[in-house]
Amino acid sequence: MDKILIEGQKPLKGEVRVSGAKNAALPLMATSILGRGPLALENVPDLMDLRTMARLLRHMGGRVEASGGRVELDLSSLTAPEAPYELVKTMRASALVLGPLLARHGRARVSLPGGCAIGARPIDLHLKALEAMGAVIDLDGGYVVARAPEGGLVGAHIHFDSVTVTGTENLMMAATLARGRTIISNAAREPEVTDTAQALLAMGARISGLGTDELTIEGVDELGPATHRVMADRIEAGTLIVAAALTGGRVVIRGCPHEALDAVYDKIREAGVELRVDGDGLEVESDGHIISTNITTQPHPGFPTDMQAQFMALMTIGDKASIITETIFENRFMHVSELSRLGADISLDGRTAVIKGVSRLSGAPMMATDLRASASLILAALAAKGQSEIARVYHLDRGYDKLDEKLNSLGAAIRRVKA
DSSP: OEEEEEEOOOOOEEEEEOOBOHHHHHHHHHHGGGBSSOEEEESOOOOHHHHHHHHHHHHTTOEEEEETTEEEEEOTTOOOOEEOHHHHTTOGGGGGGHHHHHHHHSEEEEEOOOOOOSSOOOOHHHHHHHHHTTOEEEEETTEEEEEOOTTOOBOOEEEOSSOOHHHHHHHHHHHTTSBSEEEEESOOOOHHHHHHHHHHHHHTOEEEOTTSSEEEEEOOSOBOOEEEEOOBOHHHHHHHHHHHHHTTOEEEEESOOGGGGHHHHHHHHHTTOEEEEETTEEEEEOOSOBOOOOEEBOSTTSBOGGGHHHHHHHHTTBSSEEEEEOOSOTTOOTTHHHHHTTTOEEEEETTEEEEEOOSOOBOOEEEOOSHHHHHHHHHHHHHSBSEEEEEOTHHHHHHOSSHHHHHHHTTOEEEEEEO
């Protein structure tokens, strides 16, 4: 198992490009189950979770070919509508195949999902919505066993009690082949949901309301082949912005999805970091002086929970105290104890963290607990004096495409070693 060694306090300078978004690519790969003919995805990052999804789709009988950021998928002859535990135990997004399998093949057997231990993230909202469309669902030995009614799923008016990104994507995909009209209210508005919808439209789906909290899907008889470019990863872009800010650097980040990052840009500027937009590029300049800033995570278009840990790393060297409130997941402060090993002053009260900025962080050994936490530890180590060591970095590889190599290209000193 790899670990990462980081020599801190090296200002980052230069230019770097953002990869495609994992959180868009995963549901996009699942849409291939719905189509008759190949779906070609471009700008696909090279990530562990996407390799796991590819293995799952191959297990189902599909063809998946990947080369140089392009992935071609053809699930026309799918033979095994199941997602076994052995394949999906490390990946929360395995639930995304449930809706497409029911819509296209009328049955599914999907293991309850795994992934990062940051909260319950139950899929009961998915299941209730599919039942409203006529599906019969049982839980058996850790599996969801589902069957569509004779004649297929039926359109319904679905209201989510709370905003769910994967739930919205799952039901949107299922509704594309359902009989009649489906309305999803209190739908997630995340850019990745819209990206998935745009691919479905290219395949022949009929979806309206993109970018709003109410989606309307008119079922069609079949979906065909298409080509779609995966959106840029807004969370990777945000992580790179924080890296430049923490080190007092000057970095140009290419391929930024600006509209998807409004809330992040606002808070980064509030923290005293200069951001200059130029086309799809963003110039980030910092003198290393960080103004303490409060944030509260919210569903899009609010501040994203997937940037909370990285922003906390930035606040560890703020000029006074800041407050971070996490409203999405109940267990997403596991990085706090590890950041404290660097000398950060953080206290917790339920879903609220108070960070008192310190004048200097010092290198220390740490252990990553989840995907975004691993990024926050790397960021803090970049600002710390001396060497830091981060274990269990396999979490990083689940969601960041060669982040350590990108940071090194900007002047960081990061080295991977076998633990």
